[in-house]
Amino acid sequence: MSQAAENSSPVVLVVDDEPELRSLLDEYFGRHGFTVYTAADAAEARLAVASRAPALAILDINMPGENGLSLARWMRETQPGIGLVMLTTAGESIDRIIGLELGADDYLPKPFEMRELLARVRAVLRRAVVLAAATPTSPAIAPAGESRRIAFGAYRLDLDERRLRDADGRDIEISAAEFDLLALFARHPNRPLNRNQIMEQAHNRGWDVFDRSIDLRVMRLRRKIERNPDRPELIKTVRNVGYVFVPATAQE
Structure with missing residues (x-):
């Protein structure tokens, strides 16, 4: 991908401790016009965000060390405009509820269809565009x-x-x-x-x-x-x- 094309592509960060899934998502989203970078854990994700803030992050909740819920809280506080899609273990509704409380935009239980994840990511990014056009830039709530x-x-x-x-x-x-x-x-x-x-x-x-x-x-x-x-x-x-x-x- 050319530098110009990369600069115009939505940037997505994938955070998951499964190397096969990270590689799969990197390749799949790359084929659909996204610039993708990955992290194996929360520490790598924090470094990645500091280097280049993504438009959206796909976060696995269940990771060794700092989990995805804690990372989501940090991302929402430091990157208010970032889109957050959580990957959860099927049936663990409490994780989904907590994730939404922390400001996640959507969630998807594992295992999932790649096309469904792609559709959800695109929907979150579309909502962000609609919101940016419809709302002021300086929040008054504190x-x-x-x-x-x-x-x-x-x-x-x-x-x-x-x-x-x-x-x-x-x-x-x-x-x-x-x-x-x-x-x-x-x-x-x-x-x-x-x-x-x-x-x-x-x-x-x-x-x-x-x-x-x-x-x-x-x-x-x-x-x-x-x-x-x-x-x-x-x-x-x-x-x-x-x-x-x-x-x-x-x-x-």
Whole structure:
């Protein structure tokens, strides 16, 4: 591949302790127009990211030493815009749930079809492009002190007290399920969440949930926090994906 072609190709980092799988993914994604580099463990991955930040990382969760969940947390903190696809052992739903909590964009259980992984990687990268075009570059959401209070627009969300307040400190009436959904959005600002990711969290918290109930909860949240629920600025719809929480708005 020429240097010019390599520079224009999406850069993907594969982190897995299985050399055969690393080689296979390197060759397969390379044939489909990606620039690929690999790492056998988290330490190698950290060095690789420091040398050249990828657009997306494919991370195996179960690796010797530092596991993929810890590495995903570090990547999300140091490379906020990176796409993360986790490879999990079939049936280990708790790993998938934790991975999504840490900010993973998607997951795929082993063994998997190469075409499905390719499709998921492309989907994550497409969502990143849509998000970059639709959202501001400077997030306005940040923890305030140790109590984990999150400010957005004219509101303050207290994750410890499980309360939503307006600019004057008045409590906004909000159900437990609505709070959990808003907290999920707030922990992943400026990142699109699809319905599967939201439902993973919902089932983990005991919601009786399906696609339509997510849409209804989003609609109720919008009525409580948006200036115009019909033209949302905080919880936006990303067509064919799901929703994205955009705290940096004119409401602030």
